Amino acid sequence: MTADVDVRTYNREAWNGEVGRGNKWTLPVSPEVIAAARQGDWSLVLTPSKPVPRAWFGDLAGKDVLGLASAGGQQCPVLAAAGARVTVFDNSPAQLGQDRLVAEREGLTLKLVEGDMKDLSAFADGSFDLIFHPCSNCFVDAILPVWREAFRVLRPGGVLLAGICNPVRYLFDPAQEEQGVMRLKYTMPYSDFTSLTDEERRRYTDKAEPMVVGHSLEDQLGGQLAAGFVLTHLFEDKFEEKDLLSTFLPTFMATRAVKPPLRP
Numbered sequence: 001m002t003a004d005v006d007v008r009t010y011n012r013e014a015w016n017g018e019v020g021r022g023n024k025w026t027l028p029v030s031p032e033v034i035a036a037a038r039q040g041d042w043s044l045v046l047t048p049s050k051p052v053p054r055a056w057f058g059d060l061a062g063k064d065v066l067g068l069a070s071a072g073g074q075q076c077p078v079l080a081a082a083g084a085r086v087t088v089f090d091n092s093p094a095q096l097g098q099d100r101l102v103a104e105r106e107g108l109t110l111k112l113v114e115g116d117m118k119d120l121s122a123f124a125d126g127s128f129d130l131i132f133h134p135c136s137n138c139f140v141d142a143i144l145p146v147w148r149e150a151f152r153v154l155r156p157g158g159v160l161l162a163g164i165c166n167p168v169r170y171l172f173d174p175a176q177e178e179q180g181v182m183r184l185k186y187t188m189p190y191s192d193f194t195s196l197t198d199e200e201r202r203r204y205t206d207k208a209e210p211m212v213v214g215h216s217l218e219d220q221l222g223g224q225l226a227a228g229f230v231l232t233h234l235f236e237d238k239f240e241e242k243d244l245l246s247t248f249l250p251t252f253m254a255t256r257a258v259k260p261p262l263r264p
Contacts, residue, residue, distance in 0.1 A: 028073030
């Protein structure tokens with residue numbers, strides 16, 4: 001596999017496969033979770049384990065919400081049950097199918113749209129009050145267009161909630177890490193598509209697993225600012241399950257950013 005492989009196409013098919021294999025991020029929420037959300041009892045994650053503070057969302061009732069690269073039947077149905085008008089946008093038809101499953105099972109209204117998170121031309125300017133974008137931009141080759149498009153489709157005063165991954169996660173030798181040794185091997189900019197040898201890449205392609213791009217913090221945080229957002233909150237998180245790097249530092253972040261309101 002070489003640099004000319006289309007990242008979107010590969011990861012679309014890979015995530016379709018992950019649904020069939022029961023990846024934890026593809027498992028639809030239970031009826032009990034939806035029933036609780038209808039009563040106002042709900043929580044969601046942008047990163048592996050730490051719940052997003054409810055204050056970050058504001059009042060969801062009647063708000064137009066975009067789940068950006070957020071399919072899988074986990075987050076968007078909860079937002080709909082909590083009273084929002086929700087659109088789910090994702091690259092994987094099978095992942096979107098998990099949201100459809102929950103919507104049909106629970107009598108929820110969800111609009112499902114397949115596409116590339118870098119291109120939200122399906123939506124007019126100022127279409128949404130809130131964007132919920134969990135840790136998924138590592139599956140796209142460039143994220144500055146993601147932030148620009150998110151800014152465009154939000155209304156003034158709208159909120160972007162995003163999960164991001166510190167690219168340090170991808171710079172260690174995975175074979176050594178399995179032996180309990182953290183040894184730096186790769187450099188930034190990092191991409192499974194272009195930074196690995198063909199043999200190394202087969203670690204993922206032989207199992208048809210999704211592959212990632214390690215975006216710089218400059219692009220992930222500074223990119224939001226460059227798009228026009230104002231960052232208001234940030235927290236860090238790490239994997240709860242066994243993960244050697246997580247014993248040293250948290251490598252995930254969640255951000256809350258606002259599109260400034262129009263001046264009077």
